[in-house]
Amino acid sequence: MTNDMHPQVAAVLEQAQRLQSLVDDQLHKMNSETFTATDEAETVEVTLNGHHYLTGAFISEGLLRLGAHIVEQRINEGLKNATAAATQSIEADRERIDAAVAEITAGMHSPDAM
Numbered sequence: 001m002t003n004d005m006h007p008q009v010a011a012v013l014e015q016a017q018r019l020q021s022l023v024d025d026q027l028h029k030m031n032s033e034t035f036t037a038t039d040e041a042e043t044v045e046v047t048l049n050g051h052h053y054l055t056g057a058f059i060s061e062g063l064l065r066l067g068a069h070i071v072e073q074r075i076n077e078g079l080k081n082a083t084a085a086a087t088q089s090i091e092a093d094r095e096r097i098d099a100a101v102a103e104i105t106a107g108m109h110s111p112d113a114m
Contacts, residue, residue: 018104022097035089037081039074046078048086054079 005013030050038045043063047056057078063071 015104019101022100022104026093026097029093033089035082035086037078037085039077039081041074044071044074044078046075046082048079048082050086052083052086 033050034047034055035049036045036047036056043060045056045058046054049055057075059071059075063074
């Protein structure tokens with residue numbers, strides 16, 4: 001920052017950089033994190049990425065012989081379990097991000113900051 005910049009402008013720019021860093025970190029996490037889960041019998045394993053897209057599925061040998069309905073149930077159970085893990089992670093991230101945003105922006109609302 002230059003010496004000619006008003007201190008309030010410099011403070012707002014610094015807060016904006018911290019917010020951008022927070023967003024960048026979360027996007028990186030979403031792009032690299034995966035959630036893998038199985039059905040109760042551990043005959044199906046599914047993997048979701050941080051965006052909740054299905055990126056992998058494994059069906060145990062012999063499961064297909066039990067019929068499409070059973071395979072469907074077990075895949076859905078694995079998806080439900082992986083989605084639950086991903087949702088729990090997102091909720092924790094949301095709480096962490098909300099707290100960080102509140103901390104970063106706290107000075108913007110105080111009369112002394114302006």
